[in-house]
Amino acid sequence: MTEAFFAPRxxxxxxxxxxxxxxxxxxxxxxxxxxxxxxGTFALTVRNPDNTLLDSALLDLxxxxxxxxxxxxxxxxxFLGEVTAIEPSFPQDGSPTIKVAGYDKSYKMRRSFPxxxxxxxxxxxxxxxxxxxxxxxxxxxxxTPGLEKQxxxxxxxxxxxxxxxxxxxxxxxxxxxxxxxxxxxxxxTAAHVLQWGRNLSSFNPRISAAGLAGLQVVRSYNQELAxxxxxxxxxxxxxxxxxxERLGSSALDLIGSLVRQGVLEDQIDNPLDxxxxxxxxxxxxxxxxxxxxxxxxxxxxxxxGDYLEIRGxxxxxxxxxxxxxxxxxxxxxxxxxxxxxxQAGNSSLMGLLRKQVxxxxxxxxxxxxxxxAVGTVTADREISDxxxxxxxxxxxxxxxxxxxxxxxxxxCVRPMGGSGTGFYALPEEGEQVLxxxxxxxxxxxxxxxxxxxxxxxxxVRDIEGRNDKRVIKSRSGxxxxxxxxKGAGKLVIEDSAGSAVTLNAVDGTTPDAGRLVIKDSTGSxxxxxxxxxxxxxEAKQNLTIRAGGTLTLEAAxxxxxxxxxxxxxxVT
Numbered sequence: 001m002t003e004a005f006f007a008p009r010x011x012x013x014x015x016x017x018x019x020x021x022x023x024x025x026x027x028x029x030x031x032x033x034x035x036x037x038x039x040g041t042f043a044l045t046v047r048n049p050d051n052t053l054l055d056s057a058l059l060d061l062x063x064x065x066x067x068x069x070x071x072x073x074x075x076x077x078x079f080l081g082e083v084t085a086i087e088p089s090f091p092q093d094g095s096p097t098i099k100v101a102g103y104d105k106s107y108k109m110r111r112s113f114p115x116x117x118x119x120x121x122x123x124x125x126x127x128x129x130x131x132x133x134x135x136x137x138x139x140x141x142x143x144t145p146g147l148e149k150q151x152x153x154x155x156x157x158x159x160x161x162x163x164x165x166x167x168x169x170x171x172x173x174x175x176x177x178x179x180x181x182x183x184x185x186x187x188x189t190a191a192h193v194l195q196w197g198r199n200l201s202s203f204n205p206r207i208s209a210a211g212l213a214g215l216q217v218v219r220s221y222n223q224e225l226a227x228x229x230x231x232x233x234x235x236x237x238x239x240x241x242x243x244x245e246r247l248g249s250s251a252l253d254l255i256g257s258l259v260r261q262g263v264l265e266d267q268i269d270n271p272l273d274x275x276x277x278x279x280x281x282x283x284x285x286x287x288x289x290x291x292x293x294x295x296x297x298x299x300x301x302x303x304x305g306d307y308l309e310i311r312g313x314x315x316x317x318x319x320x321x322x323x324x325x326x327x328x329x330x331x332x333x334x335x336x337x338x339x340x341x342x343q344a345g346n347s348s349l350m351g352l353l354r355k356q357v358x359x360x361x362x363x364x365x366x367x368x369x370x371x372x373a374v375g376t377v378t379a380d381r382e383i384s385d386x387x388x389x390x391x392x393x394x395x396x397x398x399x400x401x402x403x404x405x406x407x408x409x410x411x412c413v414r415p416m417g418g419s420g421t422g423f424y425a426l427p428e429e430g431e432q433v434l435x436x437x438x439x440x441x442x443x444x445x446x447x448x449x450x451x452x453x454x455x456x457x458x459x460v461r462d463i464e465g466r467n468d469k470r471v472i473k474s475r476s477g478x479x480x481x482x483x484x485x486k487g488a489g490k491l492v493i494e495d496s497a498g499s500a501v502t503l504n505a506v507d508g509t510t511p512d513a514g515r516l517v518i519k520d521s522t523g524s525x526x527x528x529x530x531x532x533x534x535x536x537x538e539a540k541q542n543l544t545i546r547a548g549g550t551l552t553l554e555a556a557x558x559x560x561x562x563x564x565x566x567x568x569x570x571v572t
Contacts, residue, residue, distance in 0.1 A: 008335030231274025298335030
């Protein structure tokens with residue numbers, strides 16, 4: 001498109017009121033910045049020769065600010081926010097000035113930390129729309145599939161929470177004027193065409209394949225279904241012609257040999273999501289190959305997220321790019337616009353450093369694994385690995401990392417453990433466990449505990465919803481059951497064949513209350529009743545009582561007795 005430029009103009013409104021002409025004439029500079037990763041800002045510097053503005057209510061903190069930029073009568077909305085800072089200057093030489101600065105409408109979303117809240121049966125697009133309305137913004141939201149039973153927001157601002165949700169889907173989250181965008185970035189027609197030597201004043205591009213990958217692999221693990229989730233994307237399938245044009249055909253072999261493993265930190269539930277994440281990651285890397293900064297004559301309607309077409313700099317460095325940061329400046333030199341092209345999250349030096357420190361290790365350093373991972377026990381016989389000491393450890397496989405990798409011997413965390421004492425129960429081979437790594441080092445695993453899943457079900461189900469039973473069950477079926485059912489509490493020790501010892505609580509309300517019952521697998525029982533002091537022996541076959549000495553049977557307060565010894569039987 002052809003740009004027409006006239007005398008640059010601006011219009012500032014405070015709480016809906018246009019800045020008076022005599023005050024607007026005192027403005028020495030106006031800067032408006034928009035950014036996809038940070039809050040948008042404005043800075044207005046005004047001459048204040050008689051200091052009348054120092055205490056003016058016109059510049060109170062919290063005032064709503066609207067800024068329009070353009071040429072002649074054609075003004076475009078450029079900024080909507082509020083005043084957050086006032087900075088006067090009293091120089092030794094020259095007239096005093098006062099600088100008024102502020103943030104866009106995302107400011108409160110970034111700085112306010114609401115009380116913890118849980119969203120029930122919802123998804124990310126519904127949450128984004130709700131938070132937009134709550135913060136007085138118009139939601140511009142892409143739909144997200146499915147519903148989640150519960151999503152918790154605790155100890156974080158609305159913007160930090162939305163950005164965390166957006167990262168899982170590779171969405172953008174930013175505020176433009178009064179609109180909150182929660183969207184997947186998609187190619188659009190370039191808003192402006194800039195040509196070197198005409199309306200493009202300067203351009204400093206850079207192309208690098210240092211962080212690129214030819215194959216992006218995403219692995220995760222669904223704990224409930226006990227399934228490995230896998231997705232992969234090839235760079236040459238996404239942008240082959242563009243890569244050849246910009247990097248040359250000789251670079252394709254290099255790119256094809258670079259493989260990246262991802263995303264272990266985030267939960268991915270199915271292969272379709274894994275493939276989408278792999279493609280989004282790879283596209284983000286492809287976009288990150290092209291970085292640059294530029295300056296041009298003022299473009300009032302250019303904002304972060306728009307696309308620019310750069311011409312006159314060759315095929316390799318020209319083309320259509322998405323700008324992540326835009327800065328408009330009007331001062332004594334005229335109206336200029338600076339823009340920045342970079343990978344997502346890299347529009348500032350701090351963003352670059354933060355990503356380097358927390359996400360991507362240097363090429364000569366190992367990756368660390370924060371948090372926990374789901375593993376499967378592959379071995380629990382330390383004696384098979386001499387001279388390893390027998391300390392009750394296991395080896396585990398982490399499906400989210402690799403199907404082949406098996407850890408070193410991992411200590412198992414237990415409720416108690418001392419010298420020759422403690423609770424001993426090793427996880428079985430094939431059992432699903434939760435693993436963490438000391439200092440994030442994959443070579444130092446610790447097993448925190450075991451979990452059930454769709455393939456390995458718990459020994460009992462809490463169908464009634466009262467959580468009355470605690471059960472310990474061994475591999476062969478021996479069980480210890482603590483039953484806290486109201487009025488029918490009991491402790492049962494039972495072997496796999498059905499023989500059991502049952503201790504019924506004395507304070508129960510059932511007929512068995514207070515009874516200790518010893519039962520074998522045939523049904524023969526010995527019952528001791530703590531309530532009436534009686535003992536009942538029932539044998540399904542013969543009953544034999546043997547005594548190495550005298551056998552005495554007494555009843556009714558010793559008034560009736562049967563005494564048997566080696567020589568006689570005496571009845572009294």
